[in-house]
Amino acid sequence: KQTVCIFGTGDFGRSLGQKMMQCGYSIVFGSRNPQNSKMIPQGATVLSHVEAAETSDIIIVAINRLYYDFLERLKETLHGKVLVDISNNPKMNQYPEANAEYLARLLPESKVVKAFNTVSAWALQSGALDASRQVFVCGNDSKSKERVMDIVRSLGLTPLDKGSLLAAKEIEDYPLQLFPMWKYSIYMSLGLSIVLFIYCIIREVVYNSVVNNKDYSFFIIIRIPNRICPVVALILLALVYLPGIFAAVLQLYRGTKYRRFPDWLDKWMLCRKQLGLVALAYAFVHVLYTLVIPLRYYVTWKRNSYVLQQAFNNKTDPFDTVNGWISDSYLAMGILGFSLFVLLGITSLPSVSNSVNWREFRFVQSYLGYLTLVLCTAHTLLYGGKRFLLASYPWGLPAVYIFSLIIPCIVLVMKFILIFPCLDRPLTAIRQGWE
C-alpha cells in the first residue's frame, strides 16, 4: 500500500483522503494541531507537518494559497519530494502568478505538480462526480506528473496532461469559467431577440392599438415570440456558415492558407458550434410554439368565427390548390430542415463526435449543414409566399421574416458561386497545402 501525505485537514483534504483510502492508499495528514483534528477519516494518521512529510514522497497541499509561506520552513524535509498543488482562487487573475508557480518558487527543490483543483470536495464525498471526472495535470517533472496521474486514474477520474507548469494559470482559471465559448453566441442571440421584439411590438401591438383600436397585447406571449425565435434561429444558422465563406474568399485571394485569418474571423470560426446549438435551441422553441397553435384559444376562436361567417352567409369558400401546395410545402421544408438540425445537434454530442472520423463529421456538419440551411431558407421563402408581393406594410414596416432572409440568401448565393469548378479546384488545392 502506497502512503500519501496530505497537508491540511480541511474540507478538501479530508474528502480526498477518505476517497484515496477507499481506493487502497494509506493516508497521513499533516496538520498544525495534530491532536485537535477532528472528523479525520477513520484509519488515517494525523501528525505534525514535518513528521507527516517524512512518511511519503508525495505530499498533497490542501491548504489555501494564502498560507503557503509556512511551507518555506519545511524546505529541507520537502527537498526532492512531489508537491501536489490543488488550490483554487475565488476570482480570476487574483494573483499575478499561478498558485502552483508560486509554490514552485517558494520551494524550488521540490517537484510541484498541479492537479485535482477541478474536483469539488462535496463531489468526492458524495460520489456525485458528474461534472468533474476530468482532472487537469501539469508540472515540469514528467516522472512526478506520471505518478500523480496514476493516483488520479486509480480514483476513477480521468487525468489530462496539460504540459509544463506554465499551464497552471489556465488550469486554475478553468473551474472559475462560466461557458466562455458560449458568451458571444448568447449575447448575439439575446441582442437580436430584444431588437426584433420591440420592432414586432410596434408593428403588431402598437399599430393595431393605435390604428385599428384593437387590443392585441396578448400577442407578446406566443405570436410575437414565435416570429422572433425562428428569425433568430435562421440568422444564427446563416452566421454559422458565413465565416467559412469569408475564409474561402480570403484564401482564394491570398492564394495560400498559411497566413493567419484576421482575429475576428478566427474567433468567429471557433464559436460556430455554439452559434449552431443556440440556433437549434431557438428552432426547438419555434417548433413547440408552432405545434401548440391549434390549442390556442385565440386561434380556435378565429377559426370558429370564420366558419360561422360562412354559415351565416350561406356560402363555402372553395378549395384553392395553390394554397394547398404552398401550405404543405413550407411545412414540409420546415420539418425536414428541423430534423436535419436535430441530427447536427446529435453529432455535436462529444461522445458521438468522438466516434466518427473526420470525413464523416464534415459530411454531416458541412454538407448536411448546408442542406439544413437551404431547407430552412426555403421554408421561410415559401411561408412568405404570396405575402411578399401583396403585403401592405403597417406604417411601412416590413415583416421580420424578410430581414431574416438577407444573410441566408447571401450565404447560399456565395456558396453556390464557390462550388463552381473554376473556383473550387484552386481552393481545394490551397487547402491541401499547395501554394
Next chain:
Amino acid sequence: KQTVCIFGTGDFGRSLGQKMMQCGYSIVFGSRNPQNSKMIPQGATVLSHVEAAETSDIIIVAINRLYYDFLERLKETLHGKVLVDISNNPKMNQYPEANAEYLARLLPESKVVKAFNTVSAWALQSGALDASRQVFVCGNDSKSKERVMDIVRSLGLTPLDKGSLLAAKEIEDYPLQLFPMWKYSIYMSLGLSIVLFIYCIIREVVYNSVVNNKDYSFFIIIRIPNRICPVVALILLALVYLPGIFAAVLQLYRGTKYRRFPDWLDKWMLCRKQLGLVALAYAFVHVLYTLVIPLRYYVTWKRNSYVLQQAFNNKTDPFDTVNGWISDSYLAMGILGFSLFVLLGITSLPSVSNSVNWREFRFVQSYLGYLTLVLCTAHTLLYGGKRFLLASYPWGLPAVYIFSLIIPCIVLVMKFILIFPCLDRPLTAIRQGWE
C-alpha cells in the same frame, strides 16, 4: 509477443483468447482434456493445466467458481503468478465471500486480480461491445493490477481501478444489477401514477357514468393519462429540489456541514438525477399527449358541435381577451419549462456533463433547474386559472392538478426564504467549511 495462459476452453475462455490473439498476444489454453478440445481459436495452443501455466506468468482463470478447488493442486506452479479471476455468479450474495477472495484464499502465494467479469463472451466475439467497454479491476498487488490493466487497454476496453481485493464483491455484483439507482424513482412514480389514475377514474369516468349517465370510459386512454403524466412530472420535479432545502435547513440549524445527514436524506440526495430524468420522461409523454389533442376524434367532434350550436342559434360567442391572455400564457410557460427541462436532460448525458466544469454544471442544474420548476408551476397555476374559484367539484373531489401544486409551492416558498441574505450568507459560509 507476450504469452498469456487461459484456463478453461469454455465460451468465455475461447472468446477472450480469440480477441487477445487479434490484438497481438500469443495464447496458451490450459484444459482438462487438451486433446479433445474443439473450436479453439486458430493459432492457439492447448496444453494440460500445468504445462500451460508454465508458459506464462499471467493466467486467466475462465472456469466456474464451483471448480476452483482443483487449482489447489497446482499451487506450486502458480506460485507468484498473476491469476485473473473473471467469474460471475448467477445470483447476488450466493457465496459469503467474493469469488476472487475465495481464489486468493485457495492460492495465497499467487497474485489474484479481478477483471473482465463485466464483459460478455458474445460481445467479445461479435465486437458489439456497446455496454461493456468498462472493465473494473481490483487486486492487492498493484504491479499485477497494472499488467492486467495494460491487457485491458490493449483490447480497446477501458480499465477502471477499484482498489484492493475488497472491492471484488462489488465488482462481482455489478453485472447482476438492474438499474439500482433508478429503483426508488421508478417505484415512486409508478405508485403515484396508480393512485392518481384510480382517483381520476372515479372523478371523471365513474361520476359521469353514475350521475350524468354518460359513457366517458374512453377517457382512460388519453385524457386521464394526460392529467396524470404532468402531475407526476411536476411532483417529481419538486421532489428533486426538496432535499436541497432540507439539507440547507439542517445545515443552518446545526451550524456545520460536517455532520452526516440522516440516512434517508442522503439516499434521496443521491437519487435526484434519476428522479429528474423520470420526471422528464413523464413530461415528454405529457407534451406528446397534449400535441395530439387536435387530432382526437372526441375533440374535433366537440369543437364542431360547439360551432354548430352557435350556427343554429345564429350567434357568435365574442372574443374574451382575458381568456386569450391566460390560454397563451399557460402554453408559453409550459413550452419554456419543457425546453429548459430538455436542456437539463442534455446536460445529464455523461459525455456532456464530463465536459463542463463544476460551476457550469451547477449553473445549469441548480439555477436553470429552479427556473424550470418556477415555469412549470406557473404553467399549472395559470392552467388552473379561473377554474380554481368557480369549480364545482364532482363528489367534492378537487382536480388532481391542485394536489400537484402543493410540493412545488412549498419548495419555491422555502427557497425564496433561503435566498434572503440573512440566511444565505451564513449558509454559504457553512458550506465553505467554516464552523
Next chain:
Amino acid sequence: KQTVCIFGTGDFGRSLGQKMMQCGYSIVFGSRNPQNSKMIPQGATVLSHVEAAETSDIIIVAINRLYYDFLERLKETLHGKVLVDISNNPKMNQYPEANAEYLARLLPESKVVKAFNTVSAWALQSGALDASRQVFVCGNDSKSKERVMDIVRSLGLTPLDKGSLLAAKEIEDYPLQLFPMWKYSIYMSLGLSIVLFIYCIIREVVYNSVVNNKDYSFFIIIRIPNRICPVVALILLALVYLPGIFAAVLQLYRGTKYRRFPDWLDKWMLCRKQLGLVALAYAFVHVLYTLVIPLRYYVTWKRNSYVLQQAFNNKTDPFDTVNGWISDSYLAMGILGFSLFVLLGITSLPSVSNSVNWREFRFVQSYLGYLTLVLCTAHTLLYGGKRFLLASYPWGLPAVYIFSLIIPCIVLVMKFILIFPCLDRPLTAIRQGWE
C-alpha cells in the same frame, strides 16, 4: 524535455510540431532544404534529415508515402529508432500493402509505429478536435508503441492500441470511410421509400386524377410522405428483431451456438443498431408530419366544409363512442411506442451505453425494444381499424400500412412461440454454452 524529430515541414508536420511544442516537447524538423523552410513554428529547429534524426530516437515521418524511398539512404541513422508513420492515401486500396508496412519493409531495422493518421492538420492547428480525438496506434514492437501512445496521451488525445502492424491497413482505411456500417440500412430504407412512394402516387394521385378527375397532386408533399415514413419505420423496426428470431431458430435446430451463422445473418445482426436508428429517424419525421396536420390548409378547409355541410343540412352528426375509443387508442399506442423508441435511441448514445452494464443494456434494447415493436404494431392495427374490412381498394391496390404489418406480425408471432418454456429453456441452455 523530450526531443522528438519530425521529417517533413509540410502542413501536417508543422501542425503536429506546433501542438507538441505547446505540450512541452522540444521539436527538431528534418527537411530537404533546412535553410529555406518557412513558417516553422517558433522555437523549433530545422536540420537536414540526417542531423535531425540523430537528435532523437523517435522520428515522425510527415511525408507522403510516394517519397519514402529516400529514407532508405538513412538506413544506418534510423537503425533501431522508432519511426512513426502518419500517412494516409487519397483512395482505399491504392497500394497493395499498407504504407506503414511498406515503410517497415524499407527499413527493417527500425521500429515502425502507425499513428496520428486520423488527426487532421487543420484540427491540430485550430484546436477543433471534435471528430478526431481517437488515435489508432499499431506496431510490432510494444515498447515503441507504448512510447508513441504516451505522446498521444500527452497531446490530450486518446490512443487506441490496435495490435501489430497487420492492423495498419485497417487504420489507413479508417479516415477514408464514410459511415460503412450505415450503408445497408440507408440503402434499404431509401429503396423501400422510393418503391412505396411510387405505389402511393399511383394509388392516391393518379387514381384520383384519372377516375375522380381531382387534382390531389399536392399530396406528394406531406400526405404521402406521412404514409411512407411510418411504414418504413415499422418495417425497419421489425427487421431489427427478425435476425434474432432466425438466430434462435438456427441455434435450436443445430443444438449448439458454436457454429457460425451464415454470412448474411452475421452481417444483418451487426447492423441492427443502424437499422434501428434509421427507423427512429423515419419515425421522428412521421411524428412531426402528424403533429402539423391541424395546421395544413387542406385539413382545415376539409374540416370547415364538413361543419358547414352539417350547418346547411341543419343536423349534427352524433358522437360515436367506438370511434372515440379507436381514435384515442391508436394515438396513445403511437405516443407510447415513440417514447420508448426515443429511449432506445438515448441508450444507443456511446456515453450512455458505456455507463450501463450488459444486463441493463439488454433489458432496454431487447425487452423494451420488443415492447416498442408491440406498441407500434398495435398503433398501426388500430389505425387500420374498421378500414381493414370495409375498404374499397382503388384499382384493387391495398393501403400501404397493410404491407407494413406483415413483417412485424411475423416477428411477434415467432417471438411469442419462442418464449414458451418448452423452447425457451433449451435455447437458454444452448446460449449459456451447453451442448
